[in-house]
Amino acid sequence: MxxxxxxxxxxxxxxxxxxxxxxxxxxxxxxxxxxxxxxxxxxxxxxxxxxxxxxxxxxxxxxxxxxxxxxxxxxxxxxxxxxxxxxxxxxxxxxxxxxxxxxxxxxxxxxxxxxxxxxxxxxxxxxxxxxxxxxxxxxxxxxxxxxxxxxxxxxxxxxxxxxxxxxxxxxxxxxxxxKQHNFFPGPVEQLQPLEHTGTSHRSTKFFTLYKEMNNQLLHLSSAKYVTPFVGTGTLANDVMLGQIKADFKDSKGLMLANGEFGERLMRQAENWKLSFDSCTYKWGEAFNLLELEQHLCTGEYKWISFVHGETSTGMCNDLEPVLKLTRKYNVNVCVDCISTFGAFPFSMEQLYLATAVSGKAIGALSGLAFVFLNQKPSSNDAPLYVNLEHYFKHTVPFTLPAYLVSNTLSALQLYPTRFDILKSRFDQLLYSSLSQYCIVEKATYPMIVTLKLPKALSNFSEDAKLNGFLLHDESSYLKKHNIVQISVISIGFEKIFERLSEFFNLYQEVIEG
Missing domain, CATH: 3.40.630.30 (Gcn5-related N-acetyltransferase (GNAT))
Structure with missing residues (x-):
């Protein structure tokens, strides 16, 4: 080579x-x-x-x-x-x-x-x-x-x-x-031409696509309702937090964080002036369930919120243990599922609110944000563009590009097969020599891993660029913590990762030799 x-x-x-x-x-x-x-x-x-x-x-x-x-x-x-x-x-x-x-x-x-x-x-x-x-x-x-x-x-x-x-x-x-091959957690390269670029969001053709996409989303999530927005995951989380403020008014919540995106969710909640207490853990550290129960048993909290798949570490925060406690103490669970939705099967049936996007694990174009819920939203005085109740009343109140809907629908039709594809890719990554540098002991969901390379290999990501391999390392939080990431969601991952692994093994031998 x-x-x-x-x-x-x-x-x-x-x-x-x-x-x-x-x-x-x-x-x-x-x-x-x-x-x-x-x-x-x-x-x-x-x-x-x-x-x-x-x-x-x-x-x-x-x-x-x-x-x-x-x-x-x-x-x-x-x-x-x-x-x-x-x-x-x-x-x-x-x-x-x-x-x-x-x-x-x-x-x-x-x-x-x-x-x-x-x-x-x-x-x-x-x-x-x-x-x-x-x-x-x-x-x-x-x-x-x-x-x-x-x-x-x-x-x-x-x-x-x-x-x-x-x-x-x-x-x-x-x-x-x-050719530069990226291992980013989005956006995902699209090989098929975009369709319905001239279809109006007020047309019958659009509503057929829109309804079918929503049905597929609900089938995959087991949620009762879903509302698409034009925007990013950050927008979806703002919509969710705005609805929490409307539904629970001055009731206090509990927010958990063990990575960059959990901490970002807290900052967004502060901007919404939500009343909440926080439990912040080291990056990659599991939630302390005993501590969580000690909070919930006080009866002080009406809602809890956290990130399901913490992209910054590659750690998945298990839903079931948290749901078991929240059922016991009658607390509503609101979850950022942006990185996990489409990565592996799980149910949103018991979640009060949840968020996802088109451009992550499901492999569609970036541009659509989704808010899932299992009850109709209450009256909301948030700005109209992020007002969930307004979308329920008017279905598609603002322009929603038909090509994004069509593209997302096409991606959703690959399920459940895509679950197996992502799992196979993830296993390939975990069996490689790169996995020894994962910052969590056990990478837990087939979407991304985060690596903390030793000082001797600290230039690996930059050198990989010279060879056409683009690891995810440009975000400010990655630079701050000197970590790099590899995601499995891009097209052609298998062959490209095989070449990256060969490159890494030779690189490591040269550095250590």
Missing amino acids: YWCKIATTDKEFDEIAKLNYETFVEEIPQHQSNEERRLVDRFHDENTYLVVYKDTEMVGMLAFRDKRPFSLDEKIGKVELKLDKEVCEKLCEIRLLAVKKDYRNGRVFSQLAKAIYTYVYNKEYSAAVISGITKEEKLYRRLGFQQFGEMIGTAEATFLPMILTRENCDVMSEQIRL
């Missing part, structure tokens, strides 16, 4: 010095020979080295540097004087492109090309400049570089000033069909 990473280990830097010597002393006579047969670049401490491996052997490299002056500045003067202003906003220089002689093949150069385009794009460089050796001019042009100055150098080694713009990165990515 050919793959690449950013060099970080002493062993890698030693291999780089050897390859530098072989290329820029013995092959291209730019530097004096030495007995150690190692060449450490003069900008070594400022370079970011991108290295290519064949399995666990380093076979190629290049260096990025964005501190001025560039080595090319020293040869031709300030490069901006020869370039258009718009490409000079944020420049970097690529140097030391070298590949072992036995590995100068299309796969290595393709890997380098993909990594260059990804790195330049992700670092938001406007362009990269390079001193391209003339005998490899054809290669540089194939990579998307364009000459912008006259030939320079000596008779033994002549070079062309060349540039790769951000725009050319996009063009070349399309030409080589650079």
